[in-house]
Amino acid sequence: MSIKIDNEYNNYFIGDREVRDLLTREGERKLEGLPNRAIDLKNLEKRIEANKFVNDAEVYRGLDGNIHVKVKQNRxxxxxxxxxxxxxxxxxxxxxxxxxxxxxxxxxxxxxxxxxxxxxxxxxxxxxxxxxxxxxxxxxxxxxxxxxxxxxxxxxxxxxxxxxxxxxxxxxxxxxxxxxxxxxxxxxxxxxxxxxxxxxxxxxxxxxxxxxxxx
Missing domain, CATH: 3.40.50 (Rossmann fold)
Structure with missing residues (x-):
């Protein structure tokens, strides 16, 4: 997974580890190694956006086959x-x-x-x-x-x-x-x-x- 967090306003409420925990339900659900059809990208976005410090999240699959995550924090x-x-x-x-x-x-x-x-x-x-x-x-x-x-x-x-x-x-x-x-x-x-x-x-x-x- 590639995670990018927008710190436009120098907010640091959430980091890579917290985003990864949200995506994997704190490690209970591994994403690495899963076939593409088994990964629900919209559901992953909803998991991240459920965090109050997150204003918006985008989860998509890149041409390299990796999951890319973009997070915009609340201000x-x-x-x-x-x-x-x-x-x-x-x-x-x-x-x-x-x-x-x-x-x-x-x-x-x-x-x-x-x-x-x-x-x-x-x-x-x-x-x-x-x-x-x-x-x-x-x-x-x-x-x-x-x-x-x-x-x-x-x-x-x-x-x-x-x-x-x-x-x-x-x-x-x-x-x-x-x-x-x-x-x-x-x-x-x-x-x-x-x-x-x-x-x-x-x-x-x-x-x-x-x-x-x-x-």
Whole structure:
């Protein structure tokens, strides 16, 4: 078997050994030496795709007679800190378990007890989609991905961030007008802090349209 795993986003949740175990049911069903007609390629694909860390799998027979396997991994964009069990959330809003093999460098998210559970169902409804879009924006922006250390959702659904650099709290409000709010926040970082100093303010609020509140 020839196994190729796509690590486009530097994810290492699953390796050759894990894929081989999925294909062979942890060694119980050997593939090497079997006649071609005895190998169900579609069934092998389903086995691999049943793994939560796998987004897509392709299994095909090459001209050389070997089985070729291509695996595309899921892309986590946040880590949900929950009382029962921490999980990742992927780019499509589905939860993924934590892995002993690899820890993704993504933003941790906490929530108030007044907000319903952050699970697959939450991120698929119209309200949750706004939070998912915000997390996708952060994941795809190099600066904000590096600068935002933690995200919290309060009982009213409003968001605050803790930064990697600086002692201030960022009050973001609800996940609407996301790009406009981050543009205002960038003004704060580029034009206000260099003049006033990084320790001048304890909170910056970009929730309201056409204004930045610094205290």
């Amino acid at each position: 986590p964009i946040a880590r949900l800190i929950r009382s029962d069990q921490d999980v990742y959330i992927d780019v499509e809003g589905h939860t993924l378990p934590l892995s002993d093999r690899y820890t993704a460098r993504v933003i941790p998210v906490t929530k108030s007890a007044l907000i319903k559970s952050l699970d697959d169902e939450f991120f698929q409804d119209s309200t949750g989609q706004d939070y998912l879009s915000l997390l996708q924006f952060i994941e795809n922006d190099r600066f904000w991905k590096a600068q935002l250390a933690q995200m919290h959702i309060d009982g009213k659904g409003k968001i605050t961030f803790l930064p990697q650099v600086g002692d201030h709290t960022i009050e973001f409000g609800k996940p609407v007008r996301v790009e406009a709010k981050f543009r205002k926040l960038m003004i704060f970082y580029k034009e206000v802090l260099p003049v006033m100093g990084w320790d001048k303010y304890k909170r910056v609020n970009v929730e309201y349209e056409d204004q930045i509140i610094c205290e």
